[in-house]
Amino acid sequence: MAAFFIIACAFQSCSLLSSRGKMRRFDFNITLLFLGKMPLGTLRMVMSKTTILHEQHLAAGAKMVDFSGWDMPIHYGSQLQEHKIVRESAGVFDVSHMTIVDVKGRDAKLFLQRLLANDVAKLKEKGKALYSAMLNEQGGVIDDLIVYNMGDYYRLVVNCGTREKDLAWMQKQASSYSVILEEKPELAILAIQGPQAIDKVCALSSPERQAVIQALKKFQGSEHGGWFIARTGYTGEDGLEIMLPNDEAAAFWQDLLKHDVAPIGLGARDTLRLEAGMNLYGLDMDETISPLAANMAWTIAWEPVSRDFIGRDVLNKEKFSGSKEILVGLVLNSRGVLRGHQKVHVPGLGEGEITSGSFSPTLGYSVALARVPAGVGEHAEVDIRGKMVAVKVVSPPFVRHGKKCF
Amino acid sequence: MSELPAELKFLSSHEWARVEGDIVTVGISDHAQESMGDLVFVELPDVGADLHANDEAGVVESVKAASDIYTPVTGKVLAINEDLEDAPELVNKDPYHDGWLFQIKFTDAAELDDLLSSEDYQAQLDSED
Structure with a gap:
């Protein structure tokens, strides 16, 4: 699992903790420089709000x-x-x-x-x-x-x-x-x-x-x-x-x-x-x-x-003039999980990118939001770690009141 | 504090290996499953596949991240844990027993010397904190 921490961190900072997560780590190092020797507890207090x-x-x-x-x-x-x-x-x-x-x-x-x-x-x-x-x-x-x-x-x-x-x-x-x-x-x-x-x-x-x-x-x-x-x-x-x-x-x-x-x-x-x-x-x-x-x-x-x-x-x-790009929903019906920043290929129109993706616990498969070229049809492909996988393009939401709704 | 059975060997990439005769059973550590959170998919090697030590052997995916699994030794895949197809959460619930991933029959016992003892792995976890 060598890729484990890199990927996990990348996703934490991108999908859940926002890109500012990374900045905080940087801030932490700076804080460390200025505070010199202080107990870790003190640093934590400086670092994060509760x-x-x-x-x-x-x-x-x-x-x-x-x-x-x-x-x-x-x-x-x-x-x-x-x-x-x-x-x-x-x-x-x-x-x-x-x-x-x-x-x-x-x-x-x-x-x-x-x-x-x-x-x-x-x-x-x-x-x-x-x-x-x-x-x-x-x-x-x-x-x-x-x-x-x-x-x-x-x-x-x-x-x-x-x-x-x-x-x-x-x-x-x-x-x-x-x-x-x-x-x-x-x-x-x-x-x-x-x-x-x-x-x-x-x-x-x-x-x-x-x-x-x-x-x-x-x-x-x-x-x-x-x-x-x-x-x-x-x-x-x-x-x-x-x-x-x-x-x-x-x-x-x-x-x-x-x-x-x-x-x-x-x-x-x-x-x-x-x-x-x-x-x-x-x-x-x-x-x-x-x-x-x-x-x-x-x-x-x-x-x-x-x-x-x-x-x-x-x-x-x-x-x-019309927007060049739109935000759509993607549904993956095969195994695997769509993740933020994965590339989306739209046949005949070009490339887009997943903005948020995850496993949908209610549906039992993966869904995502993606920014893609306007005019996208019902089908696209996502590059999941080097493998092109077919996805369905839908209009979000995916779930309403506990039920599938697309 | 995560559980760490003393009889197991580990990879620095958080897989564990249980050696019995010339067969090694492989899984991911309690620390790894806890860090990843709820697993939703597990992709395992084909039974009969020949793998080299430190090759990618599969992928575990949680709600928040995907992670490659490496094999600790060279050899032929004897069995995979088919229960994980429908119940990947077994890895979260019982990473060292019911949540095992695959078994491999190894050819070079010397490769076992490259694996970490549970103490060494614990030391690695302590330094990562």
Whole structure:
């Protein structure tokens, strides 16, 4: 197994831990130089950040890994088992490493209408949520995010690996608006996902909170007792994402575990979102990729044409002339696993590349997202370690509500 | 801390070898299966194939990574663990027994001297941490 560590590391840093995983290792060496002789424990503290639930993860038997500078659970024993639990009953993810930014002030709406490719004017009711890309002037995706209408302000949840550049970009764009950007490190985020997730959370909630949760429509949230409870997620299952004060998070976590909600690591989070056809930032799109080449056209609000969001000019041209590349789903019906960065050959059109690939635990075979030349038909071939293998081209998602859906 | 039976020999690439007479049974170490996570496919050599020491003999794939398997000795493949076709998770559950990969009848006993003892392999794991 000589290739073992090289391949494993390459995949960890590319598919799960993002390319920043590698950077962290580099940072570590630099840290080492500057700190001289210090106990390893100290170095670890310098190296990685932890969420408020770190001790709970260790107590639950988590295998911890570095994820964009955070020490996070990859699994608690078996990634496949955790995946199955979320598809069949309910599991809880600690996603407190994600960054919450509240946008307040007189110009909050105007500012977000300029900042985001989707239009917050669609958020007519308090609590409603919207998925959007944040683009640069060239129409490349700086990050993807969720924005909630909180009544008199907006709440954004952005990726942890892009936190610094996102905040810098938002600050820069905010300079000509009357807005206040407020990061919320005092909040933890728990995602409870699966067909039984809502029932299980209700079972341990007060009658008032149960009523609040049961009234939620999909993609809608509500405040209750200092918690923000939203019916959103990243798994393709029904469920909740709950933002709550750090000092209440451990008790809630333990309560969930006691009520048979299983802890789920980032490994299963990745296979669940891939089956659900959801993009992962840094793999399926980045600053060099247009949302039109990332299966995100549905997230762009073209109307009203007068709304001048950042990147609009470039996207208008691309929309008119047509995208050269598109993001599609691939299905491998033979043995083997499709992996990120494998080359895709499209007969008559040229080459593309897998952006995320994995074994699909629900389907029992491998699926992938791949960026390929526009005009691709139903068939393509993937170069799996030197062997050309036939794949079927489909439109994601692959799995919805626990069932094959392509 | 992963399990490491003292009677086994190891390759630095994380395969184990159990020597019985002129037959070697090969698998991957507990440390290797744990690092790879849940296995989903195992590709094994053909029975009857002639392999040379350190040749690629197969591939194990987990949810997150693929990894080549090397043979520790030169010889003919006598048997493969056919249960792994439908149950690759046996390697995760029991890497040193039910999760064995293949058996090979070796021709040159001197090759066994090149393998690591369990202490040497443990030392390698300690230095990798």
